[in-house]
Amino acid sequence: MHALSMEPGLSSPHSQMRILALANQKGGVGKTTTAINLGTALAAIGERVLVIDLDPQGNASTGLGVDRRDRRLSTYDVLIAERTLASVIQETAVPRLALAPATIDLAGVELEIADHKDRAHRLRAALAALAQEQSADTNEAAFTYVLIDCPPSLNLITMNAMAAAHAVLVPLQCEFFALEGLTQLLSTVDHVRTNLNPGLALHGIVLTMFDSRNSLATQVVADVRGFLGEKVYETVIPRNVRISEAPSHGKPVLLYDLKCAGSQAYLKLASEMIQRERAYRATESGGAQTSPNQHPEKPNDESLQNGG
Numbered sequence: 001m002h003a004l005s006m007e008p009g010l011s012s013p014h015s016q017m018r019i020l021a022l023a024n025q026k027g028g029v030g031k032t033t034t035a036i037n038l039g040t041a042l043a044a045i046g047e048r049v050l051v052i053d054l055d056p057q058g059n060a061s062t063g064l065g066v067d068r069r070d071r072r073l074s075t076y077d078v079l080i081a082e083r084t085l086a087s088v089i090q091e092t093a094v095p096r097l098a099l100a101p102a103t104i105d106l107a108g109v110e111l112e113i114a115d116h117k118d119r120a121h122r123l124r125a126a127l128a129a130l131a132q133e134q135s136a137d138t139n140e141a142a143f144t145y146v147l148i149d150c151p152p153s154l155n156l157i158t159m160n161a162m163a164a165a166h167a168v169l170v171p172l173q174c175e176f177f178a179l180e181g182l183t184q185l186l187s188t189v190d191h192v193r194t195n196l197n198p199g200l201a202l203h204g205i206v207l208t209m210f211d212s213r214n215s216l217a218t219q220v221v222a223d224v225r226g227f228l229g230e231k232v233y234e235t236v237i238p239r240n241v242r243i244s245e246a247p248s249h250g251k252p253v254l255l256y257d258l259k260c261a262g263s264q265a266y267l268k269l270a271s272e273m274i275q276r277e278r279a280y281r282a283t284e285s286g287g288a289q290t291s292p293n294q295h296p297e298k299p300n301d302e303s304l305q306n307g308g
């Protein structure tokens with residue numbers, strides 16, 4: 001649909017900053033919930049995390065407690081290239097977790113930037129500028145993880161996320177139609193790799209909203225693992241009422257109820273992700289490079305309560 005081309009001359013995103021796009025064109029599969037709670041869990045184990053809300057619905061912003069009135073500047077301003085990413089970022093109540101919020105203006109951004117040659121690379125350029133700023137500023141702890149919450153569409157906004165990311169993380173709901181649409185999503189990732197971002201990897205599939213009382217859900221998990229093998233995370237996020245209650249309190253579930261099954265699952269997912277990242281970095285650099293942070297296997301409860 002969009003005639004997209006590779007943009008030369010843009011430096012690749014900063015190597016210390018791992019940029020992951022949470023994408024699935026299916027609605028309501030847990031993209032936003034995973035961005036918020038995986039982000040919080042990563043922050044709790046010592047990472048410095050930025051969540052970029054790229055959905056006009058702004059659910060990640062609401063779920064992280066940033067009221068619409070406080071979203072004067074947003075990712076819309078970044079995509080129309082009127083503001084730097086650094087200038088729209090806000091700290092959240094979660095220590096070490098920052099947010100680039102979204103507003104409804106984003107809904108019209110596709111038309112606004114359609115005629116620009118760099119339209120698919122706006123976010124990539126903004127992240128490259130942010131990385132450069134952060135490496136120059138010794139006082140500012142640089143982001144180690146950037147999670148981009150995409151809208152439920154394979155539109156230009158999602159293209160911007162995939163063009164900017166090192167890898168795509170796909171939340172998949174454990175339901176009958178889970179695999180439907182996945183082929184299209186995976187071929188979009190291939191398309192972006194060919195045309196926009198040769199380094200783009202498929203990070204993994206996160207199974208969400210698993211209900212153990214539903215035998216169909218167990219079958220879906222088996223099917224998805226059969227189809228995608230190791231790309232599917234071991235950790236499965238259960239259906240958990242606390243997860244769905246938390247956003248109405250403007251809190252990640254880890255702050256709302258740390259002990260519940262949902263919080264524990266997201267902590268487990270974060271640990272698994274760090275392990276995978278370590279293995280990935282080791283193969284990439286022949287084992288020479290290590291993670292910028294040391295990760296205790298478990299966060300202490302204090303690390304979540306401070307600063308909130």
Ligand SMILES: Nc1ncnc2c1ncn2[C@@H]1O[C@H](COP(=O)(O)OP(=O)(O)OP(=O)(O)O)[C@@H](O)[C@H]1O
Pocket residue numbers: 026027028029030031032033034055057059150151152208209210237238239240241243244245247262
């Ligand atoms: N593990 C879970 N247990 C219970 N409810 C959940 C769980 N994960 C997500 N939900 C709820 O399901 C709904 C959809 O989740 P979410 O908003 O994260 O999906 P999404 O993929 O971001 O949706 P959209 O495509 O509209 O952006 C929300 O109401 C959320 O609170």
Ligand SMILES: [Mg+2]
Pocket residue numbers: 031032033055059149150151
């Ligand atoms: Mg969402």
